[in-house]
Amino acid sequence: MSTDPRAAAEAAAKDSRARLLGLLSRRTGDLTAAEDALSDAFAAALQTWPRTGVPQSPDAWLLTAAKRRHVDEVRKRSSASAGEPELIRILTELSEASAVDDPRLGLLFVCTHPAIDEAIRAPLMLQVVLGAPTSTIAPCWLMTEAAMAQRLVRAKKKIKDAGIPFEKPGEEVWHERLTAVLDAIYAALTIGDQTHGLLDEALYLASLVHRAVPRSAEAKGLVALALQQRALHPDGRPATFLPLKDRNPDDWNNALIERAEGLLRQAAGQRQPGRYQLEAAIGSAHIIGQRDGRDTRAAVIELYRRLLALSPSIGGRCGYAAALLDAGQPKIALAELRSIESAAQAYQPYWATLASIHRALGADAEAAEALERAIALTTDPSVQLFLISIRDQSTKN
Amino acid sequence: MQYMLLIFDDEQVMHNAIQEAGFEAYMAPWMGYSEALQKAGVMVSGEPLSDGHTASTVSVRGGKREVQDGPFIDSKEQLGGFYIIDVPNLDEALAWAEKCPAAPTGYVEVRPIADFSGA
Numbered sequence: 001m002s003t004d005p006r007a008a009a010e011a012a013a014k015d016s017r018a019r020l021l022g023l024l025s026r027r028t029g030d031l032t033a034a035e036d037a038l039s040d041a042f043a044a045a046l047q048t049w050p051r052t053g054v055p056q057s058p059d060a061w062l063l064t065a066a067k068r069r070h071v072d073e074v075r076k077r078s079s080a081s082a083g084e085p086e087l088i089r090i091l092t093e094l095s096e097a098s099a100v101d102d103p104r105l106g107l108l109f110v111c112t113h114p115a116i117d118e119a120i121r122a123p124l125m126l127q128v129v130l131g132a133p134t135s136t137i138a139p140c141w142l143m144t145e146a147a148m149a150q151r152l153v154r155a156k157k158k159i160k161d162a163g164i165p166f167e168k169p170g171e172e173v174w175h176e177r178l179t180a181v182l183d184a185i186y187a188a189l190t191i192g193d194q195t196h197g198l199l200d201e202a203l204y205l206a207s208l209v210h211r212a213v214p215r216s217a218e219a220k221g222l223v224a225l226a227l228q229q230r231a232l233h234p235d236g237r238p239a240t241f242l243p244l245k246d247r248n249p250d251d252w253n254n255a256l257i258e259r260a261e262g263l264l265r266q267a268a269g270q271r272q273p274g275r276y277q278l279e280a281a282i283g284s285a286h287i288i289g290q291r292d293g294r295d296t297r298a299a300v301i302e303l304y305r306r307l308l309a310l311s312p313s314i315g316g317r318c319g320y321a322a323a324l325l326d327a328g329q330p331k332i333a334l335a336e337l338r339s340i341e342s343a344a345q346a347y348q349p350y351w352a353t354l355a356s357i358h359r360a361l362g363a364d365a366e367a368a369e370a371l372e373r374a375i376a377l378t379t380d381p382s383v384q385l386f387l388i389s390i391r392d393q394s395t396k397n
Numbered sequence: 398m399q400y401m402l403l404i405f406d407d408e409q410v411m412h413n414a415i416q417e418a419g420f421e422a423y424m425a426p427w428m429g430y431s432e433a434l435q436k437a438g439v440m441v442s443g444e445p446l447s448d449g450h451t452a453s454t455v456s457v458r459g460g461k462r463e464v465q466d467g468p469f470i471d472s473k474e475q476l477g478g479f480y481i482i483d484v485p486n487l488d489e490a491l492a493w494a495e496k497c498p499a500a501p502t503g504y505v506e507v508r509p510i511a512d513f514s515g516a
Binding site for chain 1: 400487491
């Protein structure tokens with residue numbers, strides 16, 4: 001999409017690095033060694049390609065650079081470690097063979113393997129497939145760099161030592177494993193939405209899965225969700241969160257919105273409804289409603305009902321209550337929210353939605369109390385600023 | 398790669414099952430499982446263990462041997478047996494663990510046998 005040579009070079013280098021990492025680790029079963037083998041070549045590509053342009057065969061360029069470095073390394077050392085000549089042999093073989101299928105998908109499956117702790121899957125994926133540095137990843141999960149680095153090292157060691165395969169999973173577990181991949185990308189997407197912006201990374205990963213598994217309607221739904229987020233934040237996220245209804249649609253990227261719409265239509269044609277398609281459809285109803293001045297509130301309510309029937313969650317229930325409030329039904333909204341009261345005590349959107357409902361019902365004291373709870377629970381500074389501005393407004397009135 | 402399947406189950410559940418259905422009926426799925434492992438050519442070894450209360454746990458501290466009555470880990474689910482299997486990767490080991498007769502009631506821990514040859 002971009003014509004900026006630096007961005008194009010970076011994208012090509014990342015693309016190629018991930019593909020080669022997939023091939024290399026499939027052969028050796030060792031992620032860390034494969035990352036090491038490619039790291040210098042990748043850094044060299046990032047330096048060189050913006051000046052020279054992306055080479056005809058980026059993979060061959062990277063492989064040759066990696067091989068040259070390792071040959072030098074072996075020569076320099078008086079006693080080479082046993083692994084080096086083997087690595088050079090594999091690098092040579094890979095540069096001769098032309099890659100047929102996309103090994104990056106294999107990497108995604110490894111990072112989201114059920115034997116890997118669910119909490120580390122998304123960070124692992126961002127690092128392994130996109131080469132994102134720990135310093136970028138750690139703050140998104142509110143962790144120190146050292147703690148995140150330790151967890152990533154441990155996960156990679158488990159992959160190697162436990163013999164987790166770099167092959168595509170078999171038919172019998174395919175659906176479950178693909179769902180785990182999509183869930184981890186969704187985690188990266190929603191984290192990116194809240195904090196330091198992993199939006200582009202999540203969009204890249206979702207598109208990768210969509211291209212590799214075109215029969216997955218849910219992958220399309222996830223790409224659509226990521227595109228919508230990207231479309232609403234063309235210049236990055238503002239310092240203070242702004243609800244959709246207060247934003248100016250002129251600032252949005254309509255080309256991306258239309259791409260999301262197209263994907264959702266295609267997905268709907270496949271008749272495999274799923275959580276991500278429905279969430280994207282809800283997003284679409286909000287965005288189109290706001291942009292074209294259409295009343296889509298009834299459609300949003302209906303979509304939330306289908307989402308909750310398919311995949312009940314606290315977040316979904318809060319969204320449903322907010323949609324009911326939006327449609328002028330605060331009493332029903334309150335009853336909906338009450339049904340998750342005990343489970344949602346530590347969930348910020350629950351308290352924020354509850355505050356809005358109480359305000360609509362004229363229960364100002366309850367509204368103020370719920371708003372305080374929401375402010376206290378918020379970890380995202382931009383949302384916190386927004387909630388504080390609501391509090392300041394209501395105390396003025 | 399070789400993996401050990403460590404089989405943890407509630408001994409009381411096992412004894413109840415033997416009481417109700419008889420020893421042979423209880424053992425039938427285990428025989429079938431062992432046979433399937435053998436037929437697939439992945440079986441290295443496997444043995445059942447006696448109940449946890451028969452265990453003795455030994456340690457040496459300050460040069461002095463101490464023997465404790467009972468298993469090292471005292472929990473409701475006890476280590477009741479093991480298999481060692483040789484399969485290409487973790488996914489296949491997990492698939493075998495899933496088929497183990499103890500999986501529906503207990504837990505099967507899958508651990509790679511350490512390989513120091515490439516280290």
